[in-house]
Amino acid sequence: MQDQLINLLIYTVPAVVTGVIAYFFFKEHIKNENNRRHFLMHKDFKKEALPMRLQAYERMTLFLERIVPSKLLIRVAPLSSDKNDYERLLIDSIEQEFEHNLSQQIYLTSDCWSIILAAKNTTIQLILKANMSEKTDNANKLREVILTEMMEKQAPSSTALAYIKEEISAIW
Known part of the structure; x- marks a missing residue:
């Protein structure tokens, strides 16, 4: 029995x-294969997402350029001599432009989006x-008061534009 x-x-x-x-060999092999597949999918995603990210930065750059007060005042002329109506027209123009680009925030970093929002x-x-x-x-x-104010200091959007340029240079 003992034998x-x-x-x-x-x-x-x-x-x-x-x-x-x-068991341990195959477990490690499967883990490595999953990591490799994940890496390849992430690499392909980045390759496809980069053009969309760059386009989002472009659109937000255009938005920031369009809300520079001196350019905004040239583009949006007053419809009447009432200052409150013109104020509302300018603000509505900025808000409309912003809402048009609202979806771009998913391609930008949260810091960048916060700076654009602040601008x-x-x-x-x-x-x-x-x-x-x-x-x-x-x-x-x-219009005169806004333009005079802008002669004395930098447009709020210039800080956001500088930040966007910094982020774009980090991508390269």
Whole structure:
């Protein structure tokens, strides 16, 4: 009986050891294959997503250029002499342009999107502040006050444009 048990162990132990080694080998092999497939899919995704990301940066650059107050005032002329109507027209133009590009945020980093949002809001605040000025009594005077303000300082969107350029250079 003891000889049979020893014979059984002599044949069983190497088989169990071989089975355990094979199990760990195949487990590691499957893990490596999954990692390789994941890497290849990620690489293909990046190759396809890069043009879309660049297009999003382009569109947001165009948005920021369009909301530079001096360019906005040239593009959006007052419809009447009422300063409040013109203020609303300018803000609506900025908001409409922003909403048109809202979906681009999925291709940008959250920091970049936050800076673009801050540039938009700061530009709107600049228009609101200019409208509340005592010097402003009609739409043309509002234009003058905004342009005078922009001569003294940099447009809010220039900071966001610099950040976009920095992010694009990091991609390359």
